[in-house]
Amino acid sequence: MPDPSVVIRPARLEDGEHVWPLAKAFATSFTPERSAFDATWKQLVDVPDTLLLVAETTDAGIVGYLLANSHLTFLANGPVAWVEEVMVDETLRKSGIGRLLMEHAEQWAKSKDAAYLALASRRAGPFYLALDYEDSATFYKKPLT
Template sequence: MRRAEKTDAEEIFGLAREFALSFRPERAAFEAAFPALIDNRDARLLVATVGGDVRGYLLGFVHLTLFANGHVAWVEEAMTQHGFRRRGLGRALLEEFEVWARSRNAGYIGLATRRAPEFYQALQYESSATFYRKVLNPVEPRP
């Protein structure tokens, strides 16, 4: 388990394409976001490797809130490659993220998913809320 590096971009892009169900990651957008996420002090991009190859990743953030009296952490993306599930990679990614979130004084970690409820419950995550979203169409830039 380690922080992602710029040299991991190709493998992470492949995993992101496998992860996404509602959106299709586009290369240009990925290439703009990837280095910014690595350099963002409030973001943590972790990778799980097997034999030197990236087989999973987790992208999460810490941000301030008013209701929780400070910081909270949010897992935005967590993905383990299909043939490498049930090997402890997802657990290791989440545990490493928890260490980082605690170091940033986050009061809790949240995430939204419909997948693998048994996995998250085994790691002591509990169902907390219903997740709503609204997809926004791209807006034309203002002059």
């Protein structure tokens, strides 16, 4: 059962300072740069069709975040939603915070009339399977930089 002191809310511009350490710890394929994070953070707060949430506790402050977006597709006969990043502080994993973030993302995706909510994950498969997500595809990427 999630701690009732956890609040999931839309991110604000001033939250970037607290999300940066989480984003830095999340990255595995790239090394995040602070200046690029700051510039991107400013662009993502309050963008239509983008969901940027933080998980905040009364004791520890911001302990997680989620970034998702929605876009139109042909294959799904309309919009789909995609979780780009979801991260919870390592010391608070398995406390229900990730579940709360994903539940908020699901509600947001439904409000966008998305056919589905999807994400790519190599490290957290059991977590998503426990939330009733299906292992659906193999993820391919080609670095361009």
